[in-house]
Amino acid sequence: MRSFRRQGYHHGNLREALVAAARRLIAECGPVGFTLIEAARLAKVSAAAPYRHFEDRDALLAEVARRGFAEFDRRLTAAWKGAERDPGAAFQRMGEAYLKFARDEPGYYAAMFAAGGPAATGQRPRPKGTFGALQAAITQIAAPAGQDVDARSLAYQAWALSHGLATLSAAGLLPSRDARLKPAVLLRDGVGALIRGAGGKRSSAKKAGGPRRPRRQTDRPSPGRKGAREAGG
Amino acid sequence: MRSFRRQGYHHGNLREALVAAARRLIAECGPVGFTLIEAARLAKVSAAAPYRHFEDRDALLAEVARRGFAEFDRRLTAAWKGAERDPGAAFQRMGEAYLKFARDEPGYYAAMFAAGGPAATGQRPRPKGTFGALQAAITQIAAPAGQDVDARSLAYQAWALSHGLATLSAAGLLPSRDARLKPAVLLRDGVGALIRGAGGKRSSAKKAGGPRRPRRQTDRPSPGRKGAREAGG
């Protein structure tokens, strides 16, 4: 990877610079407010230059979304690693990774979920792969606990809870004072409660209230994980 | 309320017509894509006419958000009515009302949460009142169950789950085929699980696993509520 040479006539790495600029702009103005000309300006290049690398504005937006999905997938997969030893801790890491991604990469996250605006739900790529991993994770966690759990429902609930917390937090609607109301804490406890609570819903009717052992390892993650610091972005 | 007289020089009810047009446009294009000129066009009026009723584009947007909050509050409060007889059913109605509002009034919902875009989190009105009602509802439901529940956390989790399901559903990311994965079902079961599961988290450590009676009335709402039909909008 050669470093940017900015002095010459040629940029050297304009494509990457445009993607980086677009990420930043999408984070600031949203996918609708994002502007190709402003991205060119950020890359210190004329307004026509981007057309050497992208067909049009939408193509750059789509490229950002594509990379966002890839990076998202990479991080969540990495978080799930080691799940065979401790599925609860791995799932906990996955949740942390989800919120961290949404917080640290708002440009990616916004592009992924809103590429083309709420109206254009057509040919946009979907997070199938990543979401499949989430669902598999839920199954693996729920199954050994011996609970009658609909893993698919649980996966969507966990996803919605993560997405809801991420967007409410980004919108500044969660109180940042109280440590107990931080998104990561709400997600950890929330998913734990979803897993525990879901098992009781219908099996309690069938099995008539046998005592349940809560999975303790899911409740308390290893404290002091690194990478949880506030990023200055 | 006099009906619109469209033939004359005066519109008759332009302010209302503009708000209605803006709601529709925000639903279609989002709060950023929404256009004052297009709203005027929809109201069959010149581009300058809106300035007789609103100071600028943002003022119309803000008015839509304001009405959205009011209507939202009205519906959720109505859903909560009768909570003293059956808090579980009332809370269930509240959840249904939340999702129904987000689905049937996407213009209001988008304006409420994104007024001014994700960057302008400044002077926007916040759903304090409504959210306070949600929190009070959680407390009232959780308390008689005798569970050691942090009602505030639970309220935020329920909110995030509702918001997440509403936005994922609006983005077309939830599978619409499976009846078990409908937003309303996921929310009902999810909130039920959150309430059941949250109680066990720390009280199970303190009280050492006394058997808990799940609140059955929370699990199953009265079926066949009217107003739950698909709205053709």
Add this chain to the structure above:
DNA sequence: TGTACATCAGTGAACGCGCGTTCACTGATGTAC
């Protein structure tokens, strides 16, 4: 009931702006010989 007039609520033309995109061009790069 009729008239003069103030006020209200529109019109339509115009403005400046920023955007997406195109086009002929030109400087830089790399390669064949």
Add this chain to the structure above:
DNA sequence: TGTACATCAGTGAACGCGCGTTCACTGATGTAC
């Protein structure tokens, strides 16, 4: 190693467009007398 030339990756000027907003205006309405 040096030169001719094709190709690549930029420039900058220009376009058409739609937007937000302003402004002088004008038709409709309502009220005082």
